[in-house]
């Protein structure tokens with residue numbers, strides 16, 4: 001049953017890749033509920049299933065077995081149109097930042113609003129500039145990605161993910177290219193969004209300093225959820 005306190009509810013979730021003899025199970029019996037507004041970190045060795053889980057929870061992959069209720073909607077057997085509608089309420093920050101090379105920082109962030117159907121140009125421009133300012137890029141609004149450092153590009157991608165006030169942010173090592181002050185700023189920003197707007201963040205990271213700021217730390221091992229630690233004490 002959907003429960004409004006939780007942005008994400010996964011139960012008995014299994015996932016396989018390949019067919020026939022090559023079929024390999026990547027996730028085993030995942031049960032997980034993520035509270036609205038919480039900042040949750042996921043850790044696990046390479047190949048443990050973190051990206052697979054993020055993409056399933058983000059309606060980027062079909063649910064094969066088990067259930068995922070995202071923002072109150074069951075994803076199993078969801079239609080492509082339902083998935084598109086739900087994805088508009090999410091912010092994705094993946095390792096390959098996929099910025100449009102021919103668009104400026106501000107225009108890249110605007111893409112995050114256009115997919116949500118925001119059309120008031122002045123308000124959108126202002127929102128994009130505001131978010132980039134929060135990310136320390138106020139003086140880089142009109143730069144093309146080619147003229148930004150790796151960390152600055154990553155911050156533009158973070159801006160694009162959060163500018164539309166998503167209900168859930170799914171992030172895969174989003175701070176890997178950032179120095180600690182900048183990474184801490186990003187984490188604080190996501191936590192503030194959680195408090196102010198109920199945005200939940202599920203972030204894959206191995207940075208211990210970010211673990212220290214998490215409300216909760218999940219550990220995946222060989223496709224199984226083997227650890228779930230409440231850090232809010």
Ligand SMILES: Nc1ncnc2c1ncn2[C@@H]1O[C@H](COP(=O)(O)OP(=O)(O)OP(=O)(O)O)[C@@H](O)[C@H]1O
Nearest residue numbers: 017018025026044045046047048049050051052053
């Ligand atoms: N598209 C795919 N086709 C086949 N196998 C896949 C595919 N994607 C992932 N896998 C396999 O599923 C398992 C989980 O992979 P996944 O990428 O989710 O792990 P991960 O924890 O995110 O790893 P990393 O930290 O290296 O990104 C691995 O055994 C991987 O080889």
